[in-house]
Amino acid sequence: MVEMNSGKALKASTEWFEEFVKQTVEVDRRFNKQTITTGSHDSKATCIQRRIRGVLGRNKVRKLFVKTFAKRLDAQSKAYYYVNLRTNVSSWTRPRFTERLFRGSKW
Numbered sequence: 631m632v633e634m635n636s637g638k639a640l641k642a643s644t645e646w647f648e649e650f651v652k653q654t655v656e657v658d659r660r661f662n663k664q665t666i667t668t669g670s671h672d673s674k675a676t677c678i679q680r681r682i683r684g685v686l687g688r689n690k691v692r693k694l695f696v697k698t699f700a701k702r703l704d705a706q707s708k709a710y711y712y713v714n715l716r717t718n719v720s721s722w723t724r725p726r727f728t729e730r731l732f733r734g735s736k737w
Contacts, residue, residue: 654681
């Protein structure tokens with residue numbers, strides 16, 4: 631069991647956070663093309679907040695999406711089709727949102 635005041639555990643948690651901040655700032659620079667000063671805590675906090683809000687927002691939309699759409703297998707053709715559960719409209723093409731919401735998934 632690791633003690634809370636252990637210097638080694640504190641260093642590990644600090645290193646993880648510093649790496650997270652570094653990656654977040656780098657992602658923000660690449661995609662938003664904003665200049666972020668390395669020493670500014672406010673700009674780093676803004677990057678972290680933006681990233682967390684993005685994750686939370688995507689998770690919320692994923693839940694709503696799953697409640698709205700269903701992926702079903704056609705027994706005859708053995709191919710998947712997609713059904714909008716609210717409108718009962720079905721389609722053989724995958725909804726566009728799935729490409730961004732479920733990256734790397736075959737949803």
